[in-house]
Amino acid sequence: MAQDFEFRSFLLQLSKDMASTDFEQLKYLLKGYVSSAKCEEITEVCKYFGELERMCLLTPTNFGVLKKALGAIGRQDLVEKIEQKENTLPTCSGKVMAITWHRKNTMQFVMSLQSSRTIRCFSPQWTQHS
Secondary structure, eight states, rough: OOHHHHOOOOOOOHOOOOOOOHHHHHHHHHHTTOHHHHHHOOOOOOHHHHHHHHTTSBBTOOOHHHHHHHHHHHHHHHHHHHHHHHTOOOOEEEEEEEEEEEETTTTEEEEEETTSOEHHHHHTTTTOOO
16 A cells, blocks of 8 residues: 555656656657557546556556656656666566456556555557467
8 A cells, every 4th residue: 555655646646747848758658658639538647657657658667668758758757767666666576467458459568566456457468379
């Protein structure tokens, strides 16, 4: 719980540091990950971060996609903030309990963490191979 609070507090601070033009550029760059329709309905940075989180593209131990996109829009200051935070956030480990396919080319991972918590992640970036 404390890790979730710390992670979300950090994301909230990042969202406050972003201008509306930064947010629009971020959504444009990440259209390959988040559908255009979903991007249109999300108008707040925190909700967008929530969507990236739902898709397991943004986690307390994985800021890679966000860092790359922020760097591409010239927000190196935010990339540096993330890198500083990465060094202080605890890591989590666990094992994948199940992998299933949902909808068109969407994979769901069910992961059991050492903290007895279970997370479900959807990822549209992998395609099913027959």
